[in-house]
Amino acid sequence: xxxxxxxxxxxxxxxxxxxxxxxxxxxxxxxxxxxxxxxxxxxxxxxxxxxxxxxxxxxxxxxxxxxxxxxxxxxxxxxxxxxxxxxxxxxxxxxxxxxxxxxxxxxxxxxxxx
Numbered sequence: 001x002x003x004x005x006x007x008x009x010x011x012x013x014x015x016x017x018x019x020x021x022x023x024x025x026x027x028x029x030x031x032x033x034x035x036x037x038x039x040x041x042x043x044x045x046x047x048x049x050x051x052x053x054x055x056x057x058x059x060x061x062x063x064x065x066x067x068x069x070x071x072x073x074x075x076x077x078x079x080x081x082x083x084x085x086x087x088x089x090x091x092x093x094x095x096x097x098x099x100x101x102x103x104x105x106x107x108x109x110x111x112x113x114x
Contacts, residue, residue, distance in 0.1 A: 002099065003092040005056075009082065012056035017041065018049050022077060025059060029076035032061075050075055 001009075012018055017039070024030060024038055036046045053059040054075075062074045 001088070001092055002095045004096075006084075006088065006092040008052075008056045009058075010084070012052045012058055013082070015049070015052075017045075018053055021046075021049055021053060021075075022058065025075060025077035029062070029074045032073045032075060035075065 013022075020039055021035070024035060030038070032043065032046065032050075036043050039046065041049075050059060050061065054061060057078060058080055059075050059077055062076065064072050064074060066072050
């Protein structure tokens with residue numbers, strides 16, 4: 001996990017409303033309107049939080065068609081196990097450095113200045 005991925009994960013989990021969303025989704029997938037009702041949030045605000053959680057890989061949104069042909073958006077929790085240690089942070093920066101070296105090497109092979 002690179003530093004940007006670690007930051008996205010920590011930011012996604014670092015908000016009370018997003019933790020409440022995780023709690024609600026822990027019992028199974030929920031239609032977005034039902035989730036908004038349960039949490040007492042507007043749908044636009046809920047979607048903002050869901051986008052953060054989805055970008056961090058903690059939830060996934062699925063579109064389904066109702067029998068009447070209406071598109072319904074459901075969200076479900078993805079399995080995760082978060083352990084943040086000093087080594088987690090150090091490894092994130094090592095991965096960033098390795099990616100940077102790879103990018104420089106690729107640019108040099110193409111003759112692109114870095």
